[in-house]
Amino acid sequence: MTASSQPNVILIIMDDLAYGDLACHGNPYTHTPNLDAFHAHSTHMTRYCSGPLCTPARASLMTGRYHLRTRAIDTYLGRAMIDPDEVTLPRMFAAAGYRTGIFGKWHLGDCYPNRPIDMGFETALVHRSGGIAQPGDHPDNYGRESYFDPVLNHNGHDEQHSGYCTDIFTEGAMSFIEQHRDAPFFTYLATNAPHTPLQIADEWVERYRQLGINEAHARIYGMVENIDWNIGRLLNKLDELGLRENTIVIYTSDHGPCRSADNKDAPAEKRIRFNAGLRDAKGSLYEGGIRVPHFWMWPGHFASEHDIDRIASPIDVAPTLAALCGLQLPDDRTIDGVDLSPLLTGQQEPQDWPARSIFMQWHRGDVPVAHRNSATITQQYKLYRPTDDVPDELYDIINDPSETTDLAADKPELVASLRQQYLDWFADVSSTRPDNYAPPRIYIGTAHENPTLLTRNDWRIHGEDGWGDEHYGHWEVKAPEDATYQITLRFSHALTDQPVFLKIDEVVREQVLAAGQDCVFEGVEIESGSHQIEGWSTNPDGSRLSVLYVTVSRHQPGS
Numbered sequence: 440m441t442a443s444s445q446p447n448v449i450l451i452i453m454d455d456l457a458y459g460d461l462a463c464h465g466n467p468y469t470h471t472p473n474l475d476a477f478h479a480h481s482t483h484m485t486r487y488c489s490g491p492l493c494t495p496a497r498a499s500l501m502t503g504r505y506h507l508r509t510r511a512i513d514t515y516l517g518r519a520m521i522d523p524d525e526v527t528l529p530r531m532f533a534a535a536g537y538r539t540g541i542f543g544k545w546h547l548g549d550c551y552p553n554r555p556i557d558m559g560f561e562t563a564l565v566h567r568s569g570g571i572a573q574p575g576d577h578p579d580n581y582g583r584e585s586y587f588d589p590v591l592n593h594n595g596h597d598e599q600h601s602g603y604c605t606d607i608f609t610e611g612a613m614s615f616i617e618q619h620r621d622a623p624f625f626t627y628l629a630t631n632a633p634h635t636p637l638q639i640a641d642e643w644v645e646r647y648r649q650l651g652i653n654e655a656h657a658r659i660y661g662m663v664e665n666i667d668w669n670i671g672r673l674l675n676k677l678d679e680l681g682l683r684e685n686t687i688v689i690y691t692s693d694h695g696p697c698r699s700a701d702n703k704d705a706p707a708e709k710r711i712r713f714n715a716g717l718r719d720a721k722g723s724l725y726e727g728g729i730r731v732p733h734f735w736m737w738p739g740h741f742a743s744e745h746d747i748d749r750i751a752s753p754i755d756v757a758p759t760l761a762a763l764c765g766l767q768l769p770d771d772r773t774i775d776g777v778d779l780s781p782l783l784t785g786q787q788e789p790q791d792w793p794a795r796s797i798f799m800q801w802h803r804g805d806v807p808v809a810h811r812n813s814a815t816i817t818q819q820y821k822l823y824r825p826t827d828d829v830p831d832e833l834y835d836i837i838n839d840p841s842e843t844t845d846l847a848a849d850k851p852e853l854v855a856s857l858r859q860q861y862l863d864w865f866a867d868v869s870s871t872r873p874d875n876y877a878p879p880r881i882y883i884g885t886a887h888e889n890p891t892l893l894t895r896n897d898w899r900i901h902g903e904d905g906w907g908d909e910h911y912g913h914w915e916v917k918a919p920e921d922a923t924y925q926i927t928l929r930f931s932h933a934l935t936d937q938p939v940f941l942k943i944d945e946v947v948r949e950q951v952l953a954a955g956q957d958c959v960f961e962g963v964e965i966e967s968g969s970h971q972i973e974g975w976s977t978n979p980d981g982s983r984l985s986v987l988y989v990t991v992s993r994h995q996p997g998s
Contacts, residue, residue: 529625941963
């Protein structure tokens with residue numbers, strides 16, 4: 440495929456957007472005219488299963504591989520960093536002569552060597568960790584309404600921006616597209632909205648308040664309408680530049696709605712927002728947690744307003760784009776996804792599509808446990824075990840999409856067969872590497888990134904999962920050579936006359952802070968190799984107060 444014949448690609452993914460959040464999917468409240476028009480002019484994979492959390496979906500989307508092969512197995516605590524050896528979509532596109540840009544959410548690593556600019560994107564305008572204002576985001580965003588005027592990372596450098604986050608990311612994508620209008624481009628627009636916190640200007644919310652919708656859902660719908668407006672701007676930019684006909688545009692979400700956006704004042708069974716009758720939400724492998732919008736638009740190539748009911752997954756996006764754009768998939772590792780282009784282009788009828796099973800699993804913890812929150816999905820059935828200590832559940836998804844009737848007792852042979860498929864799959868993905876579930880180490884003191892900001896998103900927890908002040912954690916780092924460092928500790932609030940501790944491996948350093956003093960450890964010698972870094976103070980009652988951020992800065996020769 441020559442450069443002149445290569446289509447441009449825009450891959451758009453939302454965060455926590457539910458299948459039922461769009462008017463074209465039956466929502467009686469939301470106003471989404473641009474996405475409804477997108478739906479009318481695109482082909483839809485109606486059985487697309489994604490998630491059930493952010494990082495797992497994105498790791499599979501970027502690699503064509505089940506996330507349990509990539510080391511990016513969870514959303515925080517050092518489990519959300521992709522192995523730097525993974526061959527990602529931007530790496531494939533760059534190798535094929537494409538310009539590559541990401542705008543929004545990466546959530547596969549914030550430090551070298553697994554930042555977006557280390558993994559194939561030449562242009563990156565992103566927030567850190569799983570969301571703006573989270574404990575893993577930039578310190579200046581933490582603890583404020585930072586969906587407005589956020590600090591974002593642009594090509595490895597932190598910058599203050601003005602405006603609303605979704606607007607900023609969309610404008611960045613539009614600028615990138617215009618800049619590279621004459622070369623094939625891969626643009627990845629990954630908004631953090633409508634993920635909580637529900638921060639959006641009142642002008643977007645008022646329509647839904649007037650309908651009598653509770654405040655949480657009114658804000659969610661306002662965020663969705665703002666997304667819709669931005670998608671309209673993006674598509675209009677393609678038209679303005681004359682690029683619509685030669686651009687593949689994909690629209691999707693990472694998983695279903697988050698319970699943090701529930702209407703807390705409603706009875707338990709009515710707290711979740713409209714989701715087209717699908718059961719449960721983000722984190723679960725019931726349909727409400729994993730079925731999301733998935734539209735492909737390419738005028739003259741993909742049919743308009745066309746449904747394809749074959750099961751699909753984020754693992755299928757990379758091999759499909761490889762086939763459509765002339766990319767080279769790596770041949771030295773397993774690619775789990777399949778090329779959907781024969782279905783999208785109408786070269787193969789859905790009824791002739793080969794039978795397959797899709798596997799899903801996610802739960803908290805450093806190492807996946809067999810069966811825990813796992814599913815085997817076929818064209819008709821889903822075998823689901825919410826936890827490893829309960830029986831399997833079996834649902835006929837074609838005839839019972841709301842999953843109201845468990846058929847496991849009626850079909851024991853099918854249950855046994857699907858269970859064995861899952862066990863074979865789990866053994867396979869778990870053996871991808873000898874240390875398959877060990878996290879990648881963060882490199883410090885390199886020419887690629889100095890200083891390095893360590894956040895609670897990437898610490899390794901001691902004891903119960905969490906990233907609050909009361910939790911204990913350390914960072915696993917690697918120094919390329921012997922060097923001297925300045926290490927700065929920042930806590931969630933100012934400290935006065937309190938001891939502060941820095942531990943590197945088995946060596947503990949201590950200082951006492953006067954009022955207003957920064958907590959800086961100077962002249963810290965760190966040898967080449969792997970190390971653990973930990974920091975903490977003590978509260979007046981003697982309890983531990985863990986550090987919120989650690990900045991590791993290598994002294995340069997002569998400084």
